Amino acid sequence: MDVKKIYMDANALLEGHFKLSSGNHSQFYLQSAKVLEDPKNAKVLAEGVAQQIQASGLEVDTICAPALGGLIAGFALATALDKRSIFAERVDKIMTIRRGFEIAKGERVIICEDIITTGGSAMEAANAIEEMGGIVVGFAALANRGFCHRENSDIKKKPNCKLPEDVPFFALDDFTFEMYAPSDCPLCKEGKSEAIKPGSRGN
Numbered sequence: 001m002d003v004k005k006i007y008m009d010a011n012a013l014l015e016g017h018f019k020l021s022s023g024n025h026s027q028f029y030l031q032s033a034k035v036l037e038d039p040k041n042a043k044v045l046a047e048g049v050a051q052q053i054q055a056s057g058l059e060v061d062t063i064c065a066p067a068l069g070g071l072i073a074g075f076a077l078a079t080a081l082d083k084r085s086i087f088a089e090r091v092d093k094i095m096t097i098r099r100g101f102e103i104a105k106g107e108r109v110i111i112c113e114d115i116i117t118t119g120g121s122a123m124e125a126a127n128a129i130e131e132m133g134g135i136v137v138g139f140a141a142l143a144n145r146g147f148c149h150r151e152n153s154d155i156k157k158k159p160n161c162k163l164p165e166d167v168p169f170f171a172l173d174d175f176t177f178e179m180y181a182p183s184d185c186p187l188c189k190e191g192k193s194e195a196i197k198p199g200s201r202g203n
């Protein structure tokens with residue numbers, strides 16, 4: 001599967017001059033939600049992740065997605081695996097399992113995002129699951145931003161990755177691209193454009 005082509009064809013992989021949520025600048029931006037505008041993409045991508053999980057032999061009961069970013073990917077992955085689909089959401093900034101979702105003691109849960117950058121939200125959802133007695137047996141995303149190590153990739157875990165090393169992380173591809181501190185940004189130095197901030201915190 002050519003994952004990058006699917007993202008580019010959906011205008012989900014943007015080229016320009018972007019300010020990331022970290023404050024750094026980049027020539028590329030992943031607008032992950034765009035690729036899921038077409039439900040067929042969600043289905044194909046999630047089925048690819050599901051195949052990796054099935055091939056690993058990992059047993060799972062439930063997929064939990066951190067809202068909002070992970071909702072569609074999590075639902076699509078749960079559909080592909082024929083498992084329960086739930087989500088975590090922030091209440092007063094704390095990632096929480098609510099809406100009547102229950103977790104049995106020892107229930108095996110995969111946390112699913114659309115994309116994993118450092119895995120911060122995914123870890124918060126994982127902690128919420130484990131506080132309720134569940135076991136987080138894996139992490140999943142349609143794409144990996146390249147800071148964390150996913151199964152079947154040579155890319156090593158970077159210091160800012162928050163995912164644990166002893167839990168597998170499944171994703172289809174690595175989307176690595178250069179990021180610059182604003183003072184070092186070659187696009188800023190060109191002076192032709194200002195960094196814009198797309199995504200959930202910008203628009």
Ligand code: ZN
Nearest residue numbers: 025185188195
């Ligand atoms: Zn810049």
